[in-house]
Amino acid sequence: MLNDIITPQARYFADGMQSVMRGHENRTRRVSLLKGNLVQNIRMESRGISARVTKNGYYGFSSVASYTEEDARMVLKAATENALFLDRKAGKTRKGYPALPGGTVPVNRLIVDFEQKKIIDACKEVDAYIAKTYPDLLSRSVTYTEDSQDKIILTSDAASGHVTYPRCYMYIRMTALATLTGSPVEVTEILGGAGSFEDNFGDLSPVYPAVDALYLQLMDKKEGVYAEAGNKTVILGGKMSGMLAHEAVGHTVEADLVMGGSVAGPCLHKQVASELVTLIDYAHTALGETVPLPVYLDDEGTLAKDAVLIQDGILVGYMNSRESAEYFGMEPCGNARAWDFNDEPLIRMRNTAILPGKSSLEEMIESIDDGYYLVNTSNGQADVTGEFMFGVSMGYEIKKGKLGRAILDTTVSGIAFDMLKTADMISDTLSWESSGFCGKKQRMPVGLAGPDIRCKITIGGR
Amino acid sequence: MSELREIAARVRAVLESKAVKEYSFELKKTEKKELNTENTTFSLFRTVFDDSISVHVLMDGRVGLSSGSDLSGEGIEKTVENAVSGALSGVADAANTIAEKQEEETFVSGPQEADMDRFYDRLSELLETVEKDFPKIKVLQMIADHTRTHSLYANSNGTLFESCDGLYSVMMEYAGNDGGKTTGLSYGGASTHDLEKPFIELGSFWKNLEDAVASLSQTSFEGKFEGTVIFTPECLRRFLFMLSGNYLSDAVIIDGTSRWLDKVGEKVASELVTFSLKASDERLVETEPYTDDGLKAENVMVLEKGVLKNQLLSLYAANKTSRPVTRNSSRAMVMEPGETPLKNMIASVKRGLIVGGFSGGHPGVSGDFSGVAKNSFYIEDGKIQGAVSETMINGNLEKVFQNVTAVSKEVSMDGASVMPYLATEGIVISGK
Known part of the structure; x- marks a missing residue:
């Protein structure tokens, strides 16, 4: 120490x-x-x-x-x-x-x-x-x-x-x-x-x-098969929806990217997702428990608190540095962080999560006649338009309300704010992942979490 | 004697005091002066003084590797101790060796001192050019630096290399923006040893800015088809990285999962593909003087007219698999240009895409890839119809380089690589 x-x-x-x-x-x-x-x-x-x-x-x-x-x-x-x-x-x-x-x-x-x-x-x-x-x-x-x-x-x-x-x-x-x-x-x-x-x-x-x-x-x-390409009804598992929270939505509501013209700029106080969706960048405590990577003080000296980004489908805030918070008239919540001693603080996510809903995974699977349950992701990327891509490293077919064969590696993509509006069932569980680094000039450890989400998404199969 | 040579003597003394007979180490002192803009305003000026020491020890076939940022006596002692404790708890493996004895050599390249006033003015000129000639471009940020790196590598076999390198680099992040509409992010970058030319003339700055503006005019198509993809130089570089990782790197050769495991000397790609890693090339400024293993770097041919000439193996992987070590661990890639002008490549496409970026993960060992085509344009009957979004491409890395139909005469030279455009067919392209 x-x-x-x-x-x-x-x-x-x-x-x-x-x-x-x-x-x-x-x-x-x-x-x-x-x-x-x-x-x-x-x-x-x-x-x-x-x-x-x-x-x-x-x-x-x-x-x-x-x-x-x-x-x-x-x-x-x-x-x-x-x-x-x-x-x-x-x-x-x-x-x-x-x-x-x-x-x-x-x-x-x-x-x-x-x-x-x-x-x-x-x-x-x-x-x-x-x-x-x-x-x-x-x-x-x-x-x-x-x-x-x-x-x-x-x-x-x-x-x-x-x-x-x-x-x-x-x-x-x-x-x-x-x-x-x-x-x-x-x-x-x-x-x-x-x-x-x-x-x-x-x-x-x-x-x-x-x-x-x-x-x-x-x-x-x-014994897996190729997923069929096209716009499909899927259940994104918790690891996938956590990735969505971070990559596809989180980055677009970082204030420096908003100032650079991100899609979230004109959307403040507007509906960007189904009303089932609430998204928060937690500082240190979520739903009564310490988050995987708790932040108490950021590298500009801001005492950390939660940044509520989407509340019941409405975009309500950004993640800020002290300077950007002043620019947007928002409160800084402690998002300015640096990775190494020679790095300057940048606006970074901390523990970004879509909150759980009320459905069970079982009833969600039963509700789908022909679709996919996408369990695990290998990586994800998005840009300021909210267009995202996630690699799917583990997933299953859903046929007539039951899990079917596993699928080979594939990719899903979409526009975050369009896709989130299709979310119509959200599970009552939350799955945290915290091993990754987010890349944005510097690397940074981040936590991300999500429930199972039923939605429509584009699958890039054969 | 340079400061690093004095520190090297201290490192040797500590290693010898701990009875380490086989070792290598590298010392570095770096000074970076970095200018950052927020949009088009210079907002941050950083001066970073970095030191580093990495020590690799070999004890009875067991290897330990440790690195730190403290070049003081205490820091050296701790780093060596960490390496020794790592080796003592390691696993003996005859494939662990130290690079052979090579002749002592000093390498000097680039400006050792930054001219910050002139650098600032060149960068301002770049921003002014973008503002004047590309009013529909919104610059998110620009990061530009001059970095001076003094490094020294030495090992227990008597090799000593010293390198002094100075380099200017600039990276700009921007998007097309007409007030109501925003394109995806684009990046432009270049590195240079001098400030003689305006930055806009280096690499693909101008062409990529034009493409970002053109991306504001969107078109779309429905369904999927198998067509031709023309990769831009920036995207081709990404695919060559993926190709190298999937078929030629340590992990896939050691564990035997590479599809090109025993293909050296065989034709594995189109004869239009000639690709090498360079140690010296007048078109490049970002080369390495010696490899990560401490071998003097050489030009290494990887694919020559489609024939696999070399895999990309470290000393350990080479020993482990009884194959030749690769005397280049850099990313200084050169893909040789072809004979076809870009406009003819486009004109010959019945249906396909120009792909400027690929948003997708690293493919699995099979080489199958699937991802979003970024900064991309739809071609039909030899004509560009407009930019596309939400468009995916699916294919296989090996087949990309086997099914090449043309390589452009034009190349992009950004100081880090030399890359042409490459057209390949048989890619599955999916629209909305």
């Missing part, structure tokens, strides 16, 4: 400028076994200090990959010079942003480090189980990833604090040959969540049933 050499730097903050200083350490651990071969065995750490200084609406930023009080003063000076350079070159003032309530956020959890041997042994144990139990696999891999952020944030005109974000996961992948095509097909399961190795994998016994379930999925997919 970082020792606090940042707080004493407050006395060097210049009058007439808005300043933020951040001490920041990231750690990454990665172990990967491919068919039993140890192909990755990595420990990475980065630590440094950054400063951002705002003068007449222009931001100067600087960072250094070391951690002393002298370095802190150096980056503060460099950031100030950069703000002055832009102010001089531009020759006119930009609109700034007001001060926020102060306060100090204490450390919310500790970052605990474990020996690489312990991690490797756990991966070997899981790999040995797979190799012994399922010798007929074409290929298999077990990959452990862990990353953590440790930040001390000091501001001249907002809150300050010491916050941490540890998380770790085990990715299990299996490959077999598809009967239909003779080509390899694969399935992946991701286990883990916030916290340390011990929190998530101190006891490996829950891993083995997940491996067994994954193998059954692989056997289904091995």
Whole structure:
């Protein structure tokens, strides 16, 4: 954990400028076994200090990959010079942003480090189980990833604090040959969540049933068929609808993209989804429980709170930085976050979820005569028009109200606000996923969640 | 002696104090000066001083890899310790080796100091050109930097490489926007060693801006058909990355799932396809002096007239599978141009698309892909009918490069790669 050499730097903050200083350490651990071969065995750490200084609406930023009080003063000076350079070159003032309530956020959890041997042994144990139990696999891999952020944030005109974000996961992948095509097909399961190795994998016994379930999925997919292309009635499983919440809607309501012309700009206070749909970017607590990646303080010194984006189908807000919140007349909720010590805060999602409804998955399946249940996604992308694409890595046909054959990898696409208007049944469950990184100049760990949603969507089959 | 050589001596001393006999390490000091705009206003100026150390140790066939950002004595000690503890807990594998001894060499390229006033003025000129000549373009952001990187690689076999590189880069994110309608996002980028030319003249800036404006005029078609796709240079580069990952990379060769597992020397693609990775090429500025494994980089032919010449293997994967190592780990890709002018390629398409971007995940090991065609135009009877949205393309990576009908004379050179347009048939195209 970082020792606090940042707080004493407050006395060097210049009058007439808005300043933020951040001490920041990231750690990454990665172990990967491919068919039993140890192909990755990595420990990475980065630590440094950054400063951002705002003068007449222009931001100067600087960072250094070391951690002393002298370095802190150096980056503060460099950031100030950069703000002055832009102010001089531009020759006119930009609109700034007001001060926020102060306060100090204490450390919310500790970052605990474990020996690489312990991690490797756990991966070997899981790999040995797979190799012994399922010798007929074409290929298999077990990959452990862990990353953590440790930040001390000091501001001249907002809150300050010491916050941490540890998380770790085990990715299990299996490959077999598809009967239909003779080509390899694969399935992946991701286990883990916030916290340390011990929190998530101190006891490996829950891993083995997940491996067994994954193998059954692989056997289904091995006999899979191509999905039929076209606009279909589907049930998006929780992982798929979480991806939808993040990629297809979340990005379009990030205020910087709204200012850049996103489709959400003209839609504020208008209906953009079925009235069954409510979408919230949670800060730290959702439905009475701590979310997978809780955020208490962002990197501009804003105390984090939930950002309600869609309420009963109406677009009601954006995610903001301090500057964009002032521009739109909204309240900043703590969405400005930076990945590494040398990164500036950008508007990022935190734990973005579509809220559960009242239907059961069983009745949703029974309601479909000819469609698909799309269970798992491998990736997703969207742009400012709300046009999105998700890879579907696991799914099933629905025929006459019953689950049918598995389908081979495919893709679904659509326009988010059009597609969400077709949502007519939403399940009473919520499925969280938090292993991914969102990419937007910098990477950023994000949580996303959704219920099962019945809707119409375009499938790109054969 | 350079500062990095002094630090290298300290790293060696720490490694030797821990009785590590086989090792390699890389040290880097980077200074980046980066200008960011919000829309068309410069709003953020960053100066970033980064250091990095990565240490790779090999102990009785067991490998440990550690990296950090602290080049102080304490940071070096910790990074080496992490690597050693990783190796001690690793799995012995005879395929783990250190690069052979090579002659010491220093590589210098590009401007070592940034001329920020001139850089700022060139970037302002780019924004002014877009504003004047493309009034229907809305710039979301521009990120431009000068980065100076000083790096040093050394290993226990006596190899030492030192590199000093300076590079200007610019990336612009924009969309067509006529007030009421917005197109999907487009990106333009280029990198250069000098500021002699306006940025608008580099890469495909001008053509891609024209395409973004043209995308405001939408057309559509219903149903699906099998047709011809012309990939733009930017999209072709993406497909070559996917091809490399799916059929030629470490993981798929080690686990034996590559469809081109034993195809070196065989014709696997159209004879119109000649594709290589470059270590030196006057058209490129983003090349690597040495590989991730510490081998001096060379030009590597991957596909020559459709014949597979080399797979893309690290030292470990090469040892593991008894195949030759690839002496290039970069993304400095060159696809050789063809004979056909772009306008003739378009004129010869009965029904198909020009695809400027692909929004889809990395295909599975089979190479089957399915995704949204972004920044794309519908062609019928040899004529562009208009831009399309909500249009998907489905196909197979291997077949894309087997069913090539033409490669353009025109190429895009953005400093990172040289790419033509490529036409291929047999792609399933689905409309609304």
